[in-house]
Amino acid sequence: MPQPFQAERLRSSLRPLAATTNLSAEGLAYQRYYGLDLPGQPQVRSRLGRFSSSGVELVSQLWLPPEPQGTLILLHGYYDHMGLYRHVIDWALGLNLAVLAFDLPGHGLSAGPRASIDDFAAYQQALQDLFAEAASLDLPQPWHLCGQSTGGGILLDFLLNGEPRPEPGAIVLLAPLVRPRAWGLSKLSYHLLSPFKSAIPRRFSANSTDPAFLDFLQHHDPLQPRTLPTAWVGAMARWIPRIERAQCSPLQPLVVQGEDDMTVDWRYNLAVLEQKFDQPNILRIPGARHHLANEHEDIRRRYFAFLSEHLR
Template structure:
């Protein structure tokens, strides 16, 4: 593993994504640290755009002769650089990739791992799609979301009036309700008057031991607390999204049956009611961080996605 990079130096050097063609030394160190430099891309950019009061770090990769684009939304506590497997697969499929760090995550600004309301995520996603247009990324734009990123994609599909430029939606371990939803709401209401954040409890949410070790001990961009503000935003969002009208879209869903983070049985039932015959790949014993599960699981779901996208 390369030596640690300086996150503050990378952030200070970010330029608007449209003008970020040259790679600075601190950006190269960042890519090397996470293995992003090993991705087979013809062109790479790291920059920012402004949205919802945040400075959002955004990256783009182009393969040779791209035929579509994957817009990638990472999960809670995550950041773009943890998604090399998904980016590598997308590039191999001939897709350009546009990925951004959510507010309060990775290289983006904002209180760490917090948000005022889930509606802010929609503003950021729509601004990212504007960037995709300005960069002339090829359509269709397929949306990919892991966990909270999946929640943002679900929200956009159900409330954002997506146009013909949006292709398929891919949801990995999508968040609607977290596991122990009733207890989460009770705990939030009890703690809210007294506590603004609680220490993060790291879990083994993947069978990939190297990934878990890196996440728990070596990733300098990992938030160390759970803000109650984010929990409150989720609690307000869930009943709103569950009350939305049905969409004719049919997303692709990959879900592990060993997921101890989200209430996946409820969530799959809810998504089946909200979308037109979503296609679901259930993986026995797979855990929550599907994008970084063990190789055997990755082989199965990438084969599934490739088959579905080529139909």
């Protein structure tokens, strides 16, 4: 499958979202490639722009239904990017919500060392800068928050350790990261390897029951990183105790977790969430794996119904 866009060239051609009107030909090609043009929703307008966070140029994207009744702010997972979240975007638009998303530093169309970060605090700064983008666009309240995996971990950090302003609407956590599966072994490997290697080859896992998605991810997605930087693992190792030590919150997030998730330590993670929040509303799905945003249609239909009931 030919690549119809070049990430750096596309990013450099972008302006701030507030100043953006029509997408360029390359921007349109990018959206078509990932299905973000949403051909089933012709009334939806979209924008593609960029903003700066800690000196790094990040790419953001907005989808606007004709009369939105709120906004969903969407954070993707590690190795991911906005292009993989069309199912979540389509669902939110069906609830008449505007959708604002961005590629994390080092991911997708955004600049920065690929899939790496020196400190998870950079993710918090990027989130605050995204809130500033939402405010500059005067996006309708309430602002619901949704994060998959590492995106969910970023939201946890914001809710437990930050200054949750603006006050969030619903909080949706899809297979949120607190710590990954087999964390003890991974941490040992990091301490052994980090003095000698800056990165190790990435292993693609069967993190969804949708074989077409798995094939696309490994063979047809030009924005997929191919290494695991040890700096990112070190940053995560310093971040996990920060979440574990955080004070409790009266918020009640909506949590969706697959019981066949082999990426995060989901039993431990759910226990942490039940301790930190006031009766989080948890949906456990037997047979579902980690990448819930791209799980099989039957699984997506089940958890979207659960989320829709609470957001309405």
